[in-house]
Amino acid sequence: MEGKVVLKAENISKMYRLGLVNSRSLSADINRWWHLVRGKEDPNLKIGELNNRAVKGNSDYVWALKDINFEVNAGDTMAIIGRNGAGKSTLLKLLSRVTQPTTGSIGVKGRIASLLEVGTGFHPELTGRDNIYLNGAILGMRKSEIKQKLDQIIDFSGVERYIDTPVKRYSSGMYVRLAFAVAAHLESEILIIDEVLAVGDMEFQKKCLGKMDEVAKGQGRTVLFVSHNMAAVKSLCEKGIVIENGQKVFQGAIGEAVKHYMSKGSESALRRQFDFVKNDHFVLNEIKIFNDPSDQEELLLDKHKILIETAFDVLTSEVGHIVYHVYNESGDPIFSMGTTDIELQLGANKITCEVPAYFFQSGTYYLSLFVISKTQKAILIEKDVMTFLVTDGDRLMGAYMGREPGDIRPQFNWYRA
Amino acid sequence: MKKWDLEITSKTFWWKWNLQEVWRYRDLLLLLVMRDYKASFRQTILGPIWFFIQPIFTTIVYTFVFNRVAKLGTDDQPPALFYLSGVILWNYFSTSLTSTSNAFIQNASIFGKVYFPRLIIPVSIVLSNLMKFSVQLAFFLCMLVYYANFTSYTTHLSWHIALVPLLVLNMALLGLGAGMIISSFTTKYRDLAYLVTFGVQLLMYATPVVYPLSMVKGKLLSIILLNPMTGIVEGFRYGFLGTGSFEWGMLAYSFSFAAVMLVIAISLFNRVEKSFMDTV
Numbered sequence: 289m290e291g292k293v294v295l296k297a298e299n300i301s302k303m304y305r306l307g308l309v310n311s312r313s314l315s316a317d318i319n320r321w322w323h324l325v326r327g328k329e330d331p332n333l334k335i336g337e338l339n340n341r342a343v344k345g346n347s348d349y350v351w352a353l354k355d356i357n358f359e360v361n362a363g364d365t366m367a368i369i370g371r372n373g374a375g376k377s378t379l380l381k382l383l384s385r386v387t388q389p390t391t392g393s394i395g396v397k398g399r400i401a402s403l404l405e406v407g408t409g410f411h412p413e414l415t416g417r418d419n420i421y422l423n424g425a426i427l428g429m430r431k432s433e434i435k436q437k438l439d440q441i442i443d444f445s446g447v448e449r450y451i452d453t454p455v456k457r458y459s460s461g462m463y464v465r466l467a468f469a470v471a472a473h474l475e476s477e478i479l480i481i482d483e484v485l486a487v488g489d490m491e492f493q494k495k496c497l498g499k500m501d502e503v504a505k506g507q508g509r510t511v512l513f514v515s516h517n518m519a520a521v522k523s524l525c526e527k528g529i530v531i532e533n534g535q536k537v538f539q540g541a542i543g544e545a546v547k548h549y550m551s552k553g554s555e556s557a558l559r560r561q562f563d564f565v566k567n568d569h570f571v572l573n574e575i576k577i578f579n580d581p582s583d584q585e586e587l588l589l590d591k592h593k594i595l596i597e598t599a600f601d602v603l604t605s606e607v608g609h610i611v612y613h614v615y616n617e618s619g620d621p622i623f624s625m626g627t628t629d630i631e632l633q634l635g636a637n638k639i640t641c642e643v644p645a646y647f648f649q650s651g652t653y654y655l656s657l658f659v660i661s662k663t664q665k666a667i668l669i670e671k672d673v674m675t676f677l678v679t680d681g682d683r684l685m686g687a688y689m690g691r692e693p694g695d696i697r698p699q700f701n702w703y704r705a
Numbered sequence: 706m707k708k709w710d711l712e713i714t715s716k717t718f719w720w721k722w723n724l725q726e727v728w729r730y731r732d733l734l735l736l737l738v739m740r741d742y743k744a745s746f747r748q749t750i751l752g753p754i755w756f757f758i759q760p761i762f763t764t765i766v767y768t769f770v771f772n773r774v775a776k777l778g779t780d781d782q783p784p785a786l787f788y789l790s791g792v793i794l795w796n797y798f799s800t801s802l803t804s805t806s807n808a809f810i811q812n813a814s815i816f817g818k819v820y821f822p823r824l825i826i827p828v829s830i831v832l833s834n835l836m837k838f839s840v841q842l843a844f845f846l847c848m849l850v851y852y853a854n855f856t857s858y859t860t861h862l863s864w865h866i867a868l869v870p871l872l873v874l875n876m877a878l879l880g881l882g883a884g885m886i887i888s889s890f891t892t893k894y895r896d897l898a899y900l901v902t903f904g905v906q907l908l909m910y911a912t913p914v915v916y917p918l919s920m921v922k923g924k925l926l927s928i929i930l931l932n933p934m935t936g937i938v939e940g941f942r943y944g945f946l947g948t949g950s951f952e953w954g955m956l957a958y959s960f961s962f963a964a965v966m967l968v969i970a971i972s973l974f975n976r977v978e979k980s981f982m983d984t985v
Contacts, residue, residue: 386816386982388979388980390715394712394714395709396712396713400711402820404818408814413744422736425732425736428730430732431732431736
């Protein structure tokens with residue numbers, strides 16, 4: 289549907305000051321005030337730098353967002369994707385009026401509601417029922433509106449039995465169920481959702497996602513969904529905006545946006561050329577990780593086999609074999625895999641390791657490379673040589689947003705004895 | 706240029722109060738007051754009785770310290786009635802002021818996640834306290850009836866009782882205004898928050914709470930009269946106890962003071978609410 293524009297962001301930027309607020313910030317405030325009184329530009333605005341948290345900056349001021357422009361049509365489901373710290377949350381805060389942009393403006397048509405958190409304003413001493421009213425009102429609902437939907441909300445939450453018990457007695461699962469139930473029944477033309485909303489156990493998550501899907505597609509409302517979970521984004525949204533270091537780097541169809549996000553990433557590049565991992569015995573050239581060599585999709589799915597291709601030069605006959613250590617996101621070693629079965633040859637080698645389908649659990653993994661000599665000594669060690677993200681293919685369908693426990697998920701044979 | 710229903714800009718206009726939006730959120734206001742009431746006495750045995758206990762004990766202590774020991778007069782009124790009236794009025798003003806002055810900091814977690822007119826919070830605080838005040842006022846009236854019927858005390862009620870709602874409103878606006886001004890300043894620099902806690906205590910002595918205005922003479926009197934709470938406390942006592950002084954001028958002064966302060970407060974508050982999350 290070619291809808292009319294219901295949300296338009298023009299040149300919005302947001303500057304933050306780093307460090308502590310103290311008496312030095314008072315002098316900056318006075319300086320700013322003095323400039324503004326004389327009709328000059330705020331001197332602090334000029335010295336802001338782009339926000340790249342990994343690099344040490346020269347200025348105390350950073351642009352968390354810089355000159356963002358976009359339009360959203362009525363009925364669009366738009367994903368805002370970016371890495372941690374890219375500026376997604378800042379954009380959300382601006383859109384939901386929690387804080388003000390430093391420059392620029394956002395025009396909105398219709399009611400806008402944002403869910404940055406579930407259960408905002410829940411009071412532990414109040415009963416579930418009282419909290420439904422309170423939370424609903426905080427989110428912008430009228431009391432009559434809540435009353436009308438009360439039964440639906442309670443029913444959706446599945447905590448009917450505890451509805452007149454103070455929420456401090458609730459399990460954390462019950463708490464988020466109730467909170468999400470309120471949020472899910474918000475009626476506004478534009479809905480901004482943060483991904484943290486997908487909460488609770490598997491059964492409830494299905495319900496949440498189903499509800500979000502219904503809101504987005506069924507009711508034809510405009511939805512902005514913020515996430516760095518590509519699977520969820522792909523299943524829920526049609527369009528996407530990619531934000532990197534506070535700037536919009538891509539806007540378009542969701543498939544393209546996800547591809548853009550995955551390929552640009554330094555955190556998870558699936559192809560990497562090397563010129564710095566080398567010594568007298570060994571030169572590493574390239575590592576590629578993929579499901580299928582012809583695949584242009586920058587996604588690794590758990591439901592297909594994963595191939596790790598390593599290209600390197602062996603310079604001396606010292607080199608015995610190479611070993612990868614695989615670490616999970618928290619840095620714990622999971623297992624190691626080595627080329628003990630293959631005889632490496634002098635000169636160029638290209639070897640592939642095939643990991644069966646459904647072996648890796650969805651998540652991020654790190655590889656460290658060890659080159660081992662024929663006398664079983666490590667001649668070259670390169671830590672975290674590759675990082676890759678495995679995506680749950682079933683989750684991609686929107687069936688489930690959670691994660692099974694553990695790092696590996698081998699599919700074993702089961703049969704009756 | 707299209708017309709938007711809502712425009713989020715980098716500019717703040719101090720004259721844009723968005724009162725119609727506050728009105729749209731009136732249900733939230735009501736629910737917040739209800740929340741405060743319901744939550745304050747959960748898991749207490751005495752429940753709302755706690756509303757009375759504090760003024761009773763304060764009155765007893767004041768009677769002992771200021772009346773018996775310091776021999777301050779009470780305009781020939783029973784000390785219990787004299788102090789109780791002062792205590793409940795001052796309590797309302799001071800709790801409104803101190804809790805409003807924490808409005809931004811206390812609610813930062815909510816304000817950081819969802820938008821609603823921030824003005825709702827201070828108004829809800831003042832209304833919650835009003836509820837508490839009404840209960841204490843009822844208690845004061847019971848005491849008055851008791852004294853009139855069971856002691857030799859004769860009442861001197863005057864028609865000025867009719868002005869009590871006005872006095873209470875005036876007091877609410879004073880507490881709201883002062884609290885909001887302070888809360889606007891404390892989001893970035895916490896210095897004022899320290900001042901408030903003991904400043905309010907000291908201010909009580911600049912208000913005829915523990916002494917009658919008739920005892921104050923000379924230069925000191927003009928200072929005490931500058932305090933907008935003076936007219937309110939005196940007017941209240943004049944209505945119920947028939948002592949103290951009542952002048953329309955004092956009432957008008959208190960009201961204008963509250964009105965001016967409120968205008969400043971709302972303008973400041975509106976300015977700060979837009980970006981306080983960045984500095985709180």
